[in-house]
Amino acid sequence: xxxxxxxxxxxxxxxxxxxxxxxxxxxxxxxxxxxxxxxxxxxxxxxxxxxxxxxxxxxxxxxxxxxxxxxxxxxxxxxxxxxxxxxxxxxxxxxxxxxxxxxxxxxxxxxxxxxxxxxxxxxxxxxxxxxxxxxxxxxxxxxxxxxxxxxxxxxxxxxxxxxxxxxxxxxxxxxxxxxxxxxxxxxxxxxxxxxxxxxxxxxxxxxxxxxxxxxxxxxxxxxxxxxxxxxxxxxxxxxxxxxxxxxxxxxxxxxxxxxxxxxxxxxxxxxxxxxxxxxxxxxxxxxxxxxxxxxxxxxxxxxxxxxxxxxxxxxxxxxxxxxxxxxxxxxxxxxxxxxxxxxxxxxxxxxxxxxxxxxxxxxxxxxxxxxxx
Numbered sequence: 001x002x003x004x005x006x007x008x009x010x011x012x013x014x015x016x017x018x019x020x021x022x023x024x025x026x027x028x029x030x031x032x033x034x035x036x037x038x039x040x041x042x043x044x045x046x047x048x049x050x051x052x053x054x055x056x057x058x059x060x061x062x063x064x065x066x067x068x069x070x071x072x073x074x075x076x077x078x079x080x081x082x083x084x085x086x087x088x089x090x091x092x093x094x095x096x097x098x099x100x101x102x103x104x105x106x107x108x109x110x111x112x113x114x115x116x117x118x119x120x121x122x123x124x125x126x127x128x129x130x131x132x133x134x135x136x137x138x139x140x141x142x143x144x145x146x147x148x149x150x151x152x153x154x155x156x157x158x159x160x161x162x163x164x165x166x167x168x169x170x171x172x173x174x175x176x177x178x179x180x181x182x183x184x185x186x187x188x189x190x191x192x193x194x195x196x197x198x199x200x201x202x203x204x205x206x207x208x209x210x211x212x213x214x215x216x217x218x219x220x221x222x223x224x225x226x227x228x229x230x231x232x233x234x235x236x237x238x239x240x241x242x243x244x245x246x247x248x249x250x251x252x253x254x255x256x257x258x259x260x261x262x263x264x265x266x267x268x269x270x271x272x273x274x275x276x277x278x279x280x281x282x283x284x285x286x287x288x289x290x291x292x293x294x295x296x297x298x299x300x301x302x303x304x305x306x307x308x309x310x311x312x313x314x315x316x317x318x319x320x321x322x323x324x325x326x327x328x329x330x331x332x333x334x335x336x337x338x339x340x341x342x343x344x345x346x347x348x349x350x351x352x353x354x355x356x357x358x359x360x361x362x363x364x365x366x367x368x369x370x371x372x373x
Contacts, residue, residue: 006052009127010044011118012079013110013134014063017177020135020159039181040075046180051129051155056080058127062113065241076240077304084113115142122150129153133177135164143172210249213237216353217255217269223357227283230257230265231295232360235351239299264288290363293331294356296320297340297349306347313341334362 017038044054059079075081111134118130119142130146132139135158143154154172158164161176168174216236220228234242246267249255256268256278264283272279300307300316307313310332318328335341338359340349 005048006128007058008047008052008054009058009118009121009130010047010054010060010079011114011130011132011134012059012061013114013132013136014061015110016134016136017159020163021177024160040078042182043180044078047131051131058121060114060117060121062110062117076302077306082113082117084109111136111138115139118142118146122146122152126150126152129155131155131157133157133159135159135161135168137165137167140165140167140171143168209237209245210252210254213245213249214254214269217267219353220357221268221272224284224287224360226287227260227266227281228268229283229288229291230267232291232356233267235291235294235298236353236356238302239295240302284364286364287360290360293317293321293335293363294340294351294359297335298351301347301349308347310336310341310343310346313346334359334366338362 047054056078057080060082061075061079062082062084065081065083130152146152146154156168156172156174157177157180158174159177213233216233217228220232237245246257250257253270256270257265258278258280259265260280266283296317300320307316314328314332317331318325338355340351340355340359342350
């Protein structure tokens with residue numbers, strides 16, 4: 001098969017990349033802010049401008065995605081995600097570790113996964129150029145084998161040029177990761193539609209994820225004084241990983257998940273228990289319905305074929321929710337009015353507390369009907 005451009009195989013150690021960027025932020029290096037902000041679209045554009053074509057089937061990202069929201073910035077649409085459970089099993093911890101109750105990460109687990117993916121790839125349909133985003137010296141052996149046995153070019157994009165292994169910089173063409181990223185244009189609490197570039201904010205800590213869930217539930221309870229549908233929280237963190245993150249927050253004794261005897265699940269903070277028991281509150285039908293709309297929007301946004309116009313969104317909402325044309329148009333108009341859907345970024349809904357709370361209030365005020373009880 002002939003290509004107009006060289007084909008690139010791209011491999012990303014996301015754990016290493018995120019931790020490095022956060023470390024740089026703490027040291028005052030660069031302008032990444034308090035969390036790791038990665039513009040994957042800018043990364044791909046830079047590579048394609050300098051080297052060749054990057055396709056999803058040749059773009060591999062390895063991580064324990066229980067720690068990350070792969071929906072943000074479209075990572076799950078741009079790359080093939082290799083999800084690895086990085087924690088040692090309970091029976092291993094109990095036998096080999098001094099602190100069996102603590103979760104320990106398997107040493108070099110992502111390096112081994114990337115090496116395996118690279119070997120499988122080049123043994124199948126090799127690309128013209130192999131690019132690794134890592135600064136780990138172990139990849140010098142992998143890269144040398146690709147060059148010497150398969151006669152392919154190998155380059156490295158270094159998360160931290162100063163801390164990267166010297167052997168990589170001596171033997172291979174390397175560029176710093178910072179060269180692939182644009183300067184941030186606005187604070188992160190601004191809507192994406194107001195930014196010059198779309199930045200993917202990666203949350204690299206289970207504890208940070210749990211804390212975010214806790215804060216979101218607390219703010220929603222304070223705002224609406226009623227039971228909070230779990231689908232509302234799932235909409236905020238992305239349905240693709242929501243169940244894992246909620247389960248972890250529950251295991252860490254931060255939240256409770258419960259039902260009122262029906263099919264709808266609700267979420268509350270464990271500190272809201274009374275005498276050690278969950279207080280099962282009622283909820284308003286309007287809030288429940290609006291939460292379902294947001295959840296459907298988030299699910300639609302995670303599909304491989306996402307809506308590209310207002311008309312597409314109306315059709316998708318109608319099919320997904322099994323509602324009439326009039327109802328789908330009504331909800332679409334409210335989603336646009338509250339900024340959750342924006343024409344300039346129609347494929348990427350902006351579902352945050354700042355946009356969801358006005359949406360929920362307006363939905364209850366304007367569209368609630370007693371027949372929904």
